[in-house]
Amino acid sequence: QQPVQSPQAVILREGEDAVINCSSSKALYSVHWYRQKHGEAPVFLMILLKGGEQKGHDKISASFNEKKQQSSLYLTASQLSYSGTYFCGTGGNQFYFGTGTSLTVIP
Amino acid sequence: DSGVTQTPKHLITATGQRVTLRCSPRSGDLSVYWYQQSLDQGLQFLIQYYNGEERAKGNILERFSAQQFPDLHSELNLSSLELGDSALYFCASSFRLAGDLGNEQFFGPGTRLTVL
Numbered sequence: 001q002q003p004v005q006s007p008q009a010v011i012l013r014e015g016e017d018a019v020i021n022c023s024s025s026k027a028l029y030s031v032h033w034y035r036q037k038h039g040e041a042p043v044f045l046m047i048l049l050k051g052g053e054q055k056g057h058d059k060i061s062a063s064f065n066e067k068k069q070q071s072s073l074y075l076t077a078s079q080l081s082y083s084g085t086y087f088c089g090t091g092g093n094q095f096y097f098g099t100g101t102s103l104t105v106i107p
Numbered sequence: 108d109s110g111v112t113q114t115p116k117h118l119i120t121a122t123g124q125r126v127t128l129r130c131s132p133r134s135g136d137l138s139v140y141w142y143q144q145s146l147d148q149g150l151q152f153l154i155q156y157y158n159g160e161e162r163a164k165g166n167i168l169e170r171f172s173a174q175q176f177p178d179l180h181s182e183l184n185l186s187s188l189e190l191g192d193s194a195l196y197f198c199a200s201s202f203r204l205a206g207d208l209g210n211e212q213f214f215g216p217g218t219r220l221t222v223l
Contacts, residue, residue, distance in 0.1 A: 002149075032211075041109065041197060041214035042150070087150060093163035095140060095212075097150040 001026060003088050003098035011104045012078045020073040020101045022088030031064050031071040032089040034097070035082075042087060045073075078105045110134065111200050111215035119221045125186040128218045132179055132200030138162075139181040140201075140212060141173055145194040156181055188222045195219050 003024045012018055022031065030049045034042040048064035048071060060082075064071045075082055083105045088098040110133035120126055132139050141153040143166075152165035156175035167173075170188075175181040185192060196219075199212035 034212075041216055042199075043109075044211045044213070047211060091152075093155050093157070094165055095152050095155070095163075096165075097142075097152070100149055 002096050003090055005086075005088060005098040005101045007101060008099070009102040009104075011106060012082075013106055014080060015077055018075045018078060018103060020075075020086050020088075020103070022071045022073070022098050024069045024090055026069070026090075028064070028066055028069050028071070028090055029092075030090060031062070033062055033071075033073050034087045034089060035084045036087065037084040075103070078103075080105050080107065109213040109215065111198060111213050113196075113198055113215035113218050115218060116216065117219050117221075119223065120188060121223055122188055122190060124188050124222075125184065126188065126220065128183040128185070128196055128198075128220075130181045130183070130198030130200075130215055132181070132198075133213050136200035136202050136213070137179065138201045138203065138210070139175055139179070140199045141167075141181070141183050142197045142199065143194045144197060144217075148194075150197075153183070185220070190222050193220055193222045 003022050006021045010018055032047050033045040036042040059076045062073045086101045112131045114129045137158045140155045143151045153167040154173050155163040159175050170186050173183045195217045197214050197217045199214045201210040201212050203210050
C-alpha cells in the first residue's frame with residue numbers, strides 16, 4: 001500500500017533540475033507532496049486532486065497521472081534550501097507516505 | 108511553526124514500560140493523525156481520529172492505543188515497550204475529515220522515544 005518513490009537519493013548542484021517519481025499499486029484519487037528537513041517535521045508542499053492535474057509552488061511543481069497511478073515532483077533551478085527528504089503520500093483517513101527521496105543540493 | 112504541539116519532546120524509558128505521548132492540534136482542526144518514523148520504516152501511519160472518534164487504523168500494534176478528547180487533544184499510549192519501538196512519533200492535524208482525497212496535514216515537532 002505504500003507508494004514507491006524513485007530515485008531513493010539524488011545530489012544536485014545549485015541551479016540544476018530534478019524529478020522525483022511516485023508510483024502506487026492502488027488507485028490514486030489524490031497525491032500529496034511533503035518535504036522533511038533533517039530533524040524536523042514534514043511540511044506540506046501541495047495536493048493534486050485530479051488526474052492529469054499539475055500544480056506549482058514557486059519553482060516546485062508536480063503532475064498527477066491518475067490512469068498510470070503516478071505522480072512526479074519537478075524541482076527547477078534548485079536552491080540550497082530545497083535539500084531534504086521528499087515524500088509523496090496518498091489516501092484519505094488512512095494515509096500512506098511513500099518511501100521517500102533524499103535530495104541534497106550542493107553549492 | 109505549524110500550530111501543532113507535542114509533548115514531551117524527548118522520552119527515554121526502559122523495555123516493558125508504558126508511556127503517553129500528547130498532541131494538541133491547530134486551533135480549529137478536528138482531525139488528528141499519528142505517525143511513527145524510524146530509520147528503516149519511513150513514515151508509518153498509525154491511527155486517525157476525527158472529532159473524538161476513531162476513523163482509520165494503519166500499522167498500529169495492539170500494544171499501542173490512542174484517543175482524542177472532547178477538547179480535541181490526542182494521546183498515544185505505548186505499552187510493554189520494546190527496543191524496536193524507539194522512533195520519532197509525529198502527530199498531524201487537519202481541519203476536515205479526509206475522505207478519499209486527503210487534506211493538507213500540519214505536523215507537530217514530534218516526540219523522540221528511546222527505549223533502552
